[in-house]
Amino acid sequence: MKSGSSRDALRVANEMGYVTCLLTKNMDHIQKRDEFPEVSIMYYVDLDYLPEVRNAIMTLKVQNHVIYAIVSFVDPYCGLAAQLSEENRLDSFTAAALYKMENKLITREVLENTPYNPRYLVVNSQNRDAVEKSIEAMLPVVLKYVESNGSRDVYLCKGKEDFCRYLSTLLRNYPRGNVLVEELIDGPQVIVEVLVNNEITNIIAIIEQEILINQNHFIVTGYNLVIDDETEKYQKLKQDVKTIVKQFGLKHGPCHLEMRYFDNEWKVIEINPRISGGGMNQLLLIGLGLNLVKETINLALEEKVDLEPKQKTPTFAKYLTIKKSGILARITGKNQVIASPGVQFVYIKPRRGKKLYPPLNLGNRYAYVIATGESSEEAKENAHKALEKLKFHFY
Structure with a gap:
């Protein structure tokens, strides 16, 4: 931590x-x-x-x-x-x-008979044989253990072979558990940060995500703070999010939703009862001048909550992953990263001697850079170029 x-x-x-x-x-x-x-x-x-x-x-x-x-x-x-x-x-x-x-199956049940669910099935040790026989009509799908978090125990399955292999893995790890099988929604994905204050749902920010698929795992490697959220697509998103939050009965507290856009509709990928982890608070602080963690604590204390953005600066966070496992010997380039155009914040997680792995979950992201620019495109370019200067060397 x-x-x-x-x-x-x-x-x-x-x-x-x-x-x-x-x-x-x-x-x-x-x-x-x-x-x-x-x-x-x-x-x-x-x-x-x-x-x-x-x-x-x-x-x-x-x-x-x-x-x-x-x-x-x-x-x-x-x-x-x-x-x-x-x-x-x-x-x-x-x-x-x-x-x-906190439970992905209960989330789907709460959203039953709404337009926000993808098609889904629930599979466990009792019905797995029947599901495996009929799954081809639903492929490609995403498998999720119902209590997974941080992208752990979440798998993309494009074919039946993948499906059977990863289902076996999940049921072996959780023999008495339930696994969600969801149709793959093929579209852009965003995070929506929300803070509900005495039944008033406040949309704090919309953040577009860059997603890497590695060994059938979804790894978010980039976050773009949306500055222009008044487009028709995002106006609909904000209204949908307020409807969804009300459906859960959240009257006081934080949450964030991961949503995908397909065929002019927004679908819930998941919803979590907290601010996003990693560098999200820092991203919002740099881009909006808003400390969402502090305002969440103020909400818990029943103190005054200030959710008004102090600025709207194009901001992008880019995360580093590695392609091969190894024991970290040293890191070079940090000073060059810090001195790069637009860079506002640099975080490096591992220490020398730590065993590092290619990304199979969000915990396998080892550094990030947050950069700003005159436009979202420039902020993204600044973050990408800066992070390229950071080098991990292995024994």
């Missing part, structure tokens, strides 16, 4: 003058406690065992800490944080809605 929305949230809360307590099940965080100066208190907690989480909160109260907010910026604990807020009689996000968004 060197970077990302969760780290941004800890830093923001600390800057606002609050005591920050991080509940984590990642032992690496505990062992590297000194790398988190913005964290006042850190507890190792099994976040999947509710009594243990409740005990941690009770411990804070016994120590005379006054709890003002309980929030999570990671799957799958957004709903849990909202539930705990309700239990502790805090102003909370809509827990029931957030829980629905």
Whole structure:
């Protein structure tokens, strides 16, 4: 957690003058406690065992800490944080809605009989044989484990052989689980960042995505902040998003939707109960002058929320992936990247000695550059050219 929305949230809360307590099940965080100066208190907690989480909160109260907010910026604990807020009689996000968004099958059920679902099936160990026999009429499809996140356990299947292989993988990993089979929507994909404040749905930003397909996995490698969102296509998108958010019953809290456009219709690829991870908050801060993580915390605290963009600057984030596995020996070119035209922010994730892999999930993106320009095209070109100067060298 060197970077990302969760780290941004800890830093923001600390800057606002609050005591920050991080509940984590990642032992690496505990062992590297000194790398988190913005964290006042850190507890190792099994976040999947509710009594243990409740005990941690009770411990804070016994120590005379006054709890003002309980929030999570990671799957799958957004709903849990909202539930705990309700239990502790805090102003909370809509827990029931957030829980629905955390499960891809429940998401499809919420959107049943709306125009926003692609065709889909549910397959498990009991009905897999029947589905495998009839799947060819539906191909190409996307396979998703219903509780996957960060593109893990999501596969593109163009043919029956791919389908059977990846279905076997998912059912082997989750023998009692359900797998979604969705028709492939072949069109441009965007993220829509949303913050709902007392039943008012605020569309914060639309971000166009560049997607790399590697070994049947979808890897987002580029994000373009849409400056002109008044086109007919994006006006329809914003109206559709408000309808979808209402369908989930989200009255208070954050979410982001991934949507694809095909045949003049917008389809929901997925919806998540938080701001996008990675460099999204930094992208919005540079492009709009808006700190969405801070405003999300303000919303949780029932403080004034300011969602008015301070500017609209063409901004593009480009991510780095590698083609071959290797152990990182050194990185060169960072100073050249920083000095490149339009570059506003550079983030490099791995350290020397770390084993790196070609991208099979979003965790296999190892650096990003955020750049601006006079136009969206120039911002994109600046980001691409700058990132090309960053070189990873392997042993």
